[in-house]
Amino acid sequence: MGTPEFAAIILKRLINSPFKPYLVITEPDKPSGRGKTLTPPAVKILAKQENIETWQPKYISQIANRxxxxxxxxxxxxxxxxxxxxxILNAAQFGGINVHPSLxxxxxxxxxxxxxxxxxDKITGITIMKMDEKMDHGPILTQREVEVPNDFSFPDLNTGLAKKGASQLIGTIxxxxxxxxxxRSQNNExxxxxxxxxxxDGLINWREKSKIIDRKIRAYYPWPGAHTIINGKKIKxxxxxxxxDKLIIDRVQLEGKKEMTFDEFKRGWRGNLDFLDKIS
Structure with a gap:
């Protein structure tokens, strides 16, 4: 059971292991992009490529009997x-285990x-836990620390943790x-x-410290995207x-346009860039 790219990376490793699943459960296709095109989850795309049966209930409780x-x-x-x-967890002989990207x-x-x-954070990690009916609450089976490089954005850390989590999962099963x-039980306190x-959440407050803005840019890329509004136009x-300790902007994307370097953007921009004076 999984939906985004994080889950797809783990599914790929399972497919190439002795534990290849015979059924994948993921969320329904959702509208995406400016055209709101109905788009399948990353997990469904991979499962289809591998000829694995896929179910997409709106609510997991709808397929309990099946x-x-x-x-x-x-x-x-x-x-x-x-x-x-x-x-549903009790329907499986060994219940369920979850791959969670934190300690x-x-x-x-x-x-x-x-x-x-x-x-x-300088350190995060992967936890493999036995599931119960509460959110991320069950006993910890294995846990591994992972370093967070200073320049990592969400896609970088997401991919890195998924790959390490997949390896950890294969060893834990x-x-x-x-x-x-x-x-071992979690310390709920x-x-x-x-x-x-x-x-x-992506709207930047330029009065915040540079390190805070930089973290938001990296954490919110590509969605919802750290952004500012200039002359009524959204700039990601x-x-x-x-x-x-000074924020240097490297790449931006004007609403409706392709991503570009900040220097390219400044050469083509005819308005003011007063927000640059607010960066501390």
């Missing part, structure tokens, strides 16, 4: 987007990768099935939770870096 009839051995979940009810109980929820970047690892990211800041 899953019970299958009598599966194990559910593997990565960034699915819904909490799996207890009756649980830190950053429970749907945006742990963005949260690590926004908070300037046989230990779990043989009961060589039973898991230390739990922290991430928030759902919405479009307006796609890439930046810090030099002596």
């Amino acid at each position: 899953l019970s009839e299958l009598m599966p051995d194990l559910f593997i979940v990565a960034a699915y987007g819904q909490i799996i009810p207890k009756d 649980l109980p830190k950053y429970r929820g749907s945006t742990p990768i963005q949260s690590a970047i926004l908070n300037g 046989p230990l779990y099935l043989s009961k060589s690892v039973r898991g 230390n739990a922290t939770y991430t928030k759902k990211i919405i479009k307006r 800041i796609c890439q930046s870096h810090l030099e002596n």
Whole structure:
């Protein structure tokens, strides 16, 4: 069970392992882009390429009976987007295990990768846990720390964690099935939770410190995109870096246009760029 690119990377590794799934469950196709074209999730695209049966219920509870009839051995979940009810988890002989990109109980929820970047964390990680009916709450089976480079954006860290998580998963499955690892309970008093990211989170406040703006640019790329509004036009800041604690903008995208270097943008822009004077 999974939906975005993070889950697709893990699925690819499972397909090429002794644990190839015979069923993939993902979210329904959704409108995407300016034309609102109905677009399948990354996991569905890969499953179709590999001729794996795919189900796309709006709500996972809608297929509880069908899953019970299958009598599966194990559910593997990565960034699915819904909490799996207890009756569905119990339908599999070995229940479900989840690949979560943080060092649980830190950053429970749907945006742990963005949260690590926004908070300037030097270390994050991967947790493989046995699932229960609560969000990111079950016993930890294995856990691995991962360094967060200073210049990593969301796609960089997302891909890196997915690849490390896939390797960790392949190593954990046989230990779990043989009961060589039973898991340890999470310390719920230390739990922290991430928030759902919405479009307006990307609007830059140029009065914030440069390091905070830089983190937002990296965490919110490509969606919702850190952006500013100039003369009524939305300008997405796609890439930046810090030099002596000063924010340097590298790449931008004007609404409706292709991404370009900031120098290219300045040569073609006829308006003011007063926001540059506010960067501290």
